[in-house]
Amino acid sequence: MGSGAVLFLFNDVVFKLGDPERAARSAGSPLSEQALSALTLGKAVKLIREAVYTDPMLARNAPEKARFLAALIGWKSDEANALLAVCPTNARGPEDVQVRLASVGLVVLTQLKGLQEMDMLSARSANDAVWHHAPQRLRA
Numbered sequence: 001m002g003s004g005a006v007l008f009l010f011n012d013v014v015f016k017l018g019d020p021e022r023a024a025r026s027a028g029s030p031l032s033e034q035a036l037s038a039l040t041l042g043k044a045v046k047l048i049r050e051a052v053y054t055d056p057m058l059a060r061n062a063p064e065k066a067r068f069l070a071a072l073i074g075w076k077s078d079e080a081n082a083l084l085a086v087c088p089t090n091a092r093g094p095e096d097v098q099v100r101l102a103s104v105g106l107v108v109l110t111q112l113k114g115l116q117e118m119d120m121l122s123a124r125s126a127n128d129a130v131w132h133h134a135p136q137r138l139r140a
Helices: 020-025 033-038 041-054 063-077 106-117 123-131
Strands: 007-010 013-016 082-086 098-102
Touching: 007 063, 007 106, 013 063, 013 106, 020 033, 020 063, 041 063, 041 082, 041 098, 063 082, 082 123, 098 123, 106 123
Parallel strands: 007 082
Antiparallel strands: 007 013, 082 098
């Protein structure tokens, strides 16, 4: 089980997860308990690609679904607490959605959550705080 990441950044939305495994299991997923347990990080990333291809603004438009997917990544990766999923305008299918994962310090996530609570969190502020510094090795 992971380190119990409390906060998780999905694009430009910060979710409060608590324990990622518990959050994923209690999200009302269409997947069975057995399927959830067997899910790999690669399959979780595939689910994100499919969801973001369908709705590029998923994190804002469907926060419960986005929170579930964030919890899956937090659980299955054991280190990631940030995810960037971008659907290019010329995407032909879910495989074209670009996904990056990162492990971000709690201070940064707390600052971003504070901005969000003041309705001041933007994609640019999230990018500046996280993605310009994320190591390439965590690309999905």
